[in-house]
Amino acid sequence: MINIDQEAWDLMVAHAQKTYPYECCGAMLGPIDGDVKTVRIALPLENAYPGAQRERYELRPEDLLFAEKEARKNGMDLIGIFHSHPDCDAYFSKTDLENSCPWYSFVVLSIQKGQFHHANSWLPNMDQTEAAKEELQHPNA
Amino acid sequence: MPKILIPTPLRQFADKKDAVEVAGVTVGEALSALTAAHPDMKKNLFTDEGKLRSFVNVYVNDEDIRFLEKDKTAVAAGDTISIVPSIAGGK
Numbered sequence: 001m002i003n004i005d006q007e008a009w010d011l012m013v014a015h016a017q018k019t020y021p022y023e024c025c026g027a028m029l030g031p032i033d034g035d036v037k038t039v040r041i042a043l044p045l046e047n048a049y050p051g052a053q054r055e056r057y058e059l060r061p062e063d064l065l066f067a068e069k070e071a072r073k074n075g076m077d078l079i080g081i082f083h084s085h086p087d088c089d090a091y092f093s094k095t096d097l098e099n100s101c102p103w104y105s106f107v108v109l110s111i112q113k114g115q116f117h118h119a120n121s122w123l124p125n126m127d128q129t130e131a132a133k134e135e136l137q138h139p140n141a
Numbered sequence: 142m143p144k145i146l147i148p149t150p151l152r153q154f155a156d157k158k159d160a161v162e163v164a165g166v167t168v169g170e171a172l173s174a175l176t177a178a179h180p181d182m183k184k185n186l187f188t189d190e191g192k193l194r195s196f197v198n199v200y201v202n203d204e205d206i207r208f209l210e211k212d213k214t215a216v217a218a219g220d221t222i223s224i225v226p227s228i229a230g231g232k
Contacts, residue, residue: 023231032149049229056231061198061205065225068148072159077149085232096230101196103150103185103226126184128196 001135008042013116015044016084016109022053025083027067029076037079057083080105092122092131100124143216154181169212196226
């Protein structure tokens with residue numbers, strides 16, 4: 001289960017709405033206690049996809065390395081990645097799946113007409129052939 | 142000995158350690174030493190053919206080994222090896 005604190009959530013939604021109609025991305029940091037992950041810090045990161053960012057996002061590995069370092073510095077863990085789907089639902093697409101990593105939670109925010117609509121969290125499997133829906137709790141749920 | 146930083150989700154395969162010091166004078170040797178000591182780590186990092194999984198990037202200090210000498214990149218005591226995934230996607 002992944003639980004997102006108010007402050008981190010507000011930052012994620014603000015980042016997704018600000019980048020609309022383009023996809024946003026970022027990292028989520030916090031403690032992991034057994035099966036419960038709590039996002040306390042959201043780190044908005046730049047979408048580095050070189051093409052149409054209305055439909056794609058890409059994280060620079062060095063930005064993820066920075067996020068990992070920030071987590072360690074704060075005594076936290078890198079819990080996962082968030083990104084937005086402008087004007088479509090918060091599913092985990094084939095593109096998301098094939099370019100994901102089985103180690104992390106993937107929170108997708110659906111932004112409809114510039115405003116937050118709904119969100120889901122996904123856990124890809126090792127071969128990146130399917131993703132299971134993860135229970136997600138956030139202030140707008 | 143170089144130190145390998147273990148990403149959180151992989152610590153369960155490394156006796157819950159967040160970093161492991163390993164023997165080896167190249168990145169390839171260091172990663173082999175890591176997976177020899179912690180065999181369950183192997184399937185997370187390597188394919189059945191023994192190649193690094195497509196989403197796995199390796200950094201020595203702040204340098205991507207793809208722009209150095211890949212798995213032949215030299216490492217020494219005091220160097221930090223980081224395992225960083227490639228992540229992208231889209232609707």
